[in-house]
Amino acid sequence: MTVATILKHKGYSVSTIAPAATVPEVAIMLAERRIGAVLVIDQEEQMLGIVSERDIVRCLAANGARMLEMTAGQLMTRAVQVAHPGTTVNEAMQLMTAGRFRHLPVVDHDTLVGLISIGDVVKARIMQQDTVVESLTAYVAGSA
Template sequence: MKIVDVMRSRGTTDVVTVQPTQTVTELLSVLAEHGIGAVVVSADGASVDGIVSERDIVRKLNERGAEVLQSPVSEIMTTAVHTCTGEDALEQVAVLMTQQRVRHLPVLRSESLFSIVSIGDVVKFRIEQLQAERDHLVDYINK
């Protein structure tokens, strides 16, 4: 199975982005509006300049206090972003996310931002796969 299969089962490749110049307060509004925990930072909607998560915000709030809310996203984002492609194997991506302790990976197509996949997407897809395999085996045994 590949990451493209996960995106297909999810039904969307939509990805929310913010610009590096937007404030952290604006970022918080975007996260709340979309009910998501991380967002790709992109000046043009196609490049991956960084990624920022709720965890990044909390850590910076602890370090710098409420003044961080008026700071640009570029000051708190992670710039060393791990990415994948739709053709990457599901297991390979799961290992990468676990080893690097990241919950979200931007998905690239031809070096441009295409989608984003979360560890929740990966786990949900894998559980659905295992349930389908189990159901198939039960049907086979009962015949």
């Protein structure tokens, strides 16, 4: 199973925000959409970074109330790892585990096509395991 399969089930919609948006605006977007991260995109639709709930908490711990005056561009993680549609679910899980992040943008030929979360990856792995179990059960039942 690949990242493309996850996106087919999940959809291709990605929440984005401008780098000049304030941290409170980012927090409101995350809360209203019930999501854990938003991509920071410039006017040319280029991905500049990502802001997650975790980034906001860390910034609050480091900067206190001053954080409320900061922007998404100041807060974002700039070194964003990406997946491609052909990336396998196992490869995506390894990237996320090794990098200790929960959101992975999906890029196809330098174009942002989606965003997957660790929850999406876990759900895909469970579906894979269910398919294997069903196949083995059918095989054993047919052999008996």
